Amino acid sequence: MDTLITFFEEQAPWVQSLVGLAALIAASLAVNYVLKHVILRVLAPYLDRSTKTIDKSAAWAATVAPLMVISQGIRLVPHLPEAIYTVITNVAQALIVISVAMAIVKALAYGNELYERLPRSKNRPIKGFVQVVKIIVLCGAAIIMISVLIDQSPLLLLSGLGAITAVLLLVFKDTILSLVASVQLTSNDMLRVGDWIEMPSMQADGDVIDISLHTVKVQNFDKTITTIPTHRLVSDAYRNWRGMSESGGRRIKRSIVLDQNSIRFLSDEEVVDLKKFRILKPYLAAKRDEIAAYLKWHPRIGEGFTLLVRQLDPGPQGLPIQIYCFADTTAWGEYEDIQADIFDHLLAIVPEFGLTVFQEPSGRDFAALGSSR
Structure with missing residues (x-):
């Protein structure tokens, strides 16, 4: 071992850097392989086999480990310029933020799938609320990722958001309206999956097959699909035949x-x-x-x-x-x-x-x- 270390130290600096980078990449690939192809396969029988969402969440979470190896191990590679250390560290940390955010998003999707298996989910869908939480997670991840890449505090970016609040409100106008509409539809039990509704203004006459944050899908009796913005179901008139069905x-x-x-x-x-x-x-x-x-x-x-x-x-x-x-x-x-x-x-x-x-x-x-x- 001492001989190998002495031989390595006698090499040119660029050779040492190249060998160090190769070893770091190999280590990260090895960690990635062990986590995804060994540990996750061992755990696979204990995971929910009726969906792939939980597998995707676990895969994104497992991606964090090899990225941490790169983030922490890059300093062990000799003779690299300081700027290279900084760039690789920041990029690796930004990718860690993305991986964590995607793992949370997939976990939220899996939680919604579990909820939809319950009988009460037909009366009280939470898909719209889950999508709101996803948007918050992804927006937060985007802010943290940008702050990591530019090596600045996230508070600096947040302080600048006040100047573009009006722009954000304009960009997310439909999302905000849909969020308010989703809360009203759910809290007042105005709409459920499976309801037969008529909405002439949107040429919809059929059964509700999906309620999400931004849209409600209606399968008409001629088997066509009408997509209605969620907020239109609060601002416009429509007829729900659920009372007739229940009577x-x-x-x-x-x-x-x-x-x-x-x-x-x-x-x-x-x-x-x-x-x-x-x-x-x-x-x-x-x-x-x-x-x-x-x-x-x-x-x-x-x-x-x-x-x-x-x-x-x-x-x-x-x-x-x-x-x-x-x-x-x-x-x-x-x-x-x-x-x-x-x-x-x-x-x-x-x-x-x-x-x-x-x-x-x-x-x-x-x-x-x-x-x-």
Whole structure:
């Protein structure tokens, strides 16, 4: 060993520097290999195998060790100019700051993934808050990294931020608005992943699939994706159908328009004439009871909800008779079947009372009129 040291000292200064740098690089690579390819592989079975985020966090944390070897060991390399020592040390320390920051960012992402596995995460997502913390960590890391590179105190950089506050507010305007909006959406439980929302101003009509700091993604029913700035969900109007989904019933609100010329009283003679047909008596009695109770006994009309059959204001097209009730399901297909079944029955039963449904004349009607003339 003494002979090797003596031989090394007898070499030219540039050879000593080159050998020292090679040894330092080899040492840092060895430390990096041991940490990432030995220790992390040993620990791998004990880490969460359902995600790669924790692996990335551990990898970034392991990067700190070889950088520290370079940062602290560069002074052991002989015959280097002082400026080289300073540059390599500062760059290594800056990279350490980046590695630590990225390890924290990935750890935060993993924490959010763990939270999203909990049932309450659907009602109280924290993704927006996690992204805010990430921004703070990265901004802090950027300030420290710059201060390390220029070999100045971070307080010096922070003192200069006051002069560019207005610029920062302008640059991060959307982020600040989105942060406030995220807090409002979460604290007031205004939006959850899985909610069906309608927002005509953004051409969104579908299910919320992601809520982040800056954007909310909505998968429309035609399978397109609409991206909405988070702050727009506070400043603009939108409809959330969650209340309907949780109630278990969906409203049916539709009208049939009767021709007003067909509306009249049934004369006494007509009543007497009808009663003369004994065969019709059971039919008429049953039909009257069926019509009177049709909506109430319908098996798919939800109980405990408002049920109305009412007249709306007469208009040029006729007299609207509105059906206002609730289906006992929120499933789209079943809802449409129930609604169609009700109005199929109503449209079919209208002629039984001598009434007609109003309909704008079509080309076929005009052709029939011309033929009759």
